[in-house]
Amino acid sequence: MTAPGKGILAADESVATMSKRLEEAGVEPTAENRRRYRELLATAPGLADSVSGIIFCDETLRQTFSDGTPFAEAVTALGILPGIKVDTGAKPCPGLPGETVTEGLDGLPERLAEYAEMGAAFAKWRAVFTITAETPTRGAIRANASALARYAAACQAAGIVPIVEPEVLMDGAHNRGRCRDVTAEVHAAVRAEMALLNVDLAGIVLKPNMVLEGSDYSQQTSPERVAEMTVGVLRSWPDDLAGVAFLSGGQSPERATANLEAMQSHRTPWPLTFSFGRALVSPALAAWRGDPDRIADGQAALIDRVAANGAAARLRGELQPV
Numbered sequence: 001m002t003a004p005g006k007g008i009l010a011a012d013e014s015v016a017t018m019s020k021r022l023e024e025a026g027v028e029p030t031a032e033n034r035r036r037y038r039e040l041l042a043t044a045p046g047l048a049d050s051v052s053g054i055i056f057c058d059e060t061l062r063q064t065f066s067d068g069t070p071f072a073e074a075v076t077a078l079g080i081l082p083g084i085k086v087d088t089g090a091k092p093c094p095g096l097p098g099e100t101v102t103e104g105l106d107g108l109p110e111r112l113a114e115y116a117e118m119g120a121a122f123a124k125w126r127a128v129f130t131i132t133a134e135t136p137t138r139g140a141i142r143a144n145a146s147a148l149a150r151y152a153a154a155c156q157a158a159g160i161v162p163i164v165e166p167e168v169l170m171d172g173a174h175n176r177g178r179c180r181d182v183t184a185e186v187h188a189a190v191r192a193e194m195a196l197l198n199v200d201l202a203g204i205v206l207k208p209n210m211v212l213e214g215s216d217y218s219q220q221t222s223p224e225r226v227a228e229m230t231v232g233v234l235r236s237w238p239d240d241l242a243g244v245a246f247l248s249g250g251q252s253p254e255r256a257t258a259n260l261e262a263m264q265s266h267r268t269p270w271p272l273t274f275s276f277g278r279a280l281v282s283p284a285l286a287a288w289r290g291d292p293d294r295i296a297d298g299q300a301a302l303i304d305r306v307a308a309n310g311a312a313a314r315l316r317g318e319l320q321p322v
């Protein structure tokens with residue numbers, strides 16, 4: 001999943017999120033249009049050169065390519081690992097007004113067994129943390145870290161590789177120092193909960209946010225400083241972590257790539273690559289707009305971003321100090 005120069009395509013938007021994005025692009029939000037869009041992404045020529053895996057949601061994994069081949073089987077044939085988002089979303093956390101806890105643990109072992117049967121090689125669970133003056137609270141951090149650990153342990157018991165995604169959102173006017181401190185606190189809690197459940201770190205891929213200023217903060221941090229602060233936080237993870245694949249979190253596609261590239265100049269024991277959603281697919285959706293005659297344009301826009309990020313990930317080693 002974190003092979004040199006390859007990253008992961010996050011195409012696992014829930015039905016509600018995907019429908020909203022299709023509507024914004026002027027496309028009717030039907031199950032068939034969501035299917036057509038995911039097939040467009042998965043069949044982009046040359047995708048496997050820079051993408052090792054695609055994360056789908058439950059709806060997509062149960063759909064087929066237009067030739068009738070189930071998605072998992074079809075992408076496997078293209079040399080890409082199929083993954084599945086198994087959380088059921090961030091829901092209001094009882095006792096903690098304004099904060100969320102990600103749900104989906106009920107029946108998870110049974111669902112994982114079914115997904116494995118359908119061909120899923122890996123899974124993903126996303127916890128969400130919002131920075132305000134009062135949040136995230138210790139309660140929200142602990143509740144989400146505990147759920148992430150239970151999910152990761154259940155995946156490993158089922159023979160599925162877990163992507164562990166604790167996302168500290170960019171929303172807000174906080175500075176990068178606050179993002180760094182919150183991200184470090186969240187990671188420490190996730191590590192502690194995973195240790196209690198004997199999760200094997202050599203078998204997980206961490207999907208963190210980059211350390212950035214809030215989206216309402218006045219000044220944008222340079223890629224060099226983002227990389228320095230992000231890698232600084234990640235250094236608390238043991239060497240045997242399988243890999244780190246960043247989310248893009250609402251950054252522009254170009255900024256996400258520049259930051260990923262800057263990361264590569266730091267020597268780390270684990271590969272640093274991408275597991276972007278919006279930073280890869282937004283240009284593709286804008287180019288396609290549901291028009292059958294513009295499938296190639298949508299695919300070209302996706303490959304443009306995927307190739308740029310693959311090239312950034314491949315810089316690992318070349319940019320590192322001797």
Ligand code: 5MM
Nearest residue numbers: 010013014017126247248249276277278
């Ligand atoms: C693609 O979006 C994923 C799920 O979205 P929902 O909220 O609709 O379930 C999301 O988990 C995504 O995988 C990550 O946030 C990374 O995506 P970005 O766009 O932040 O790179």
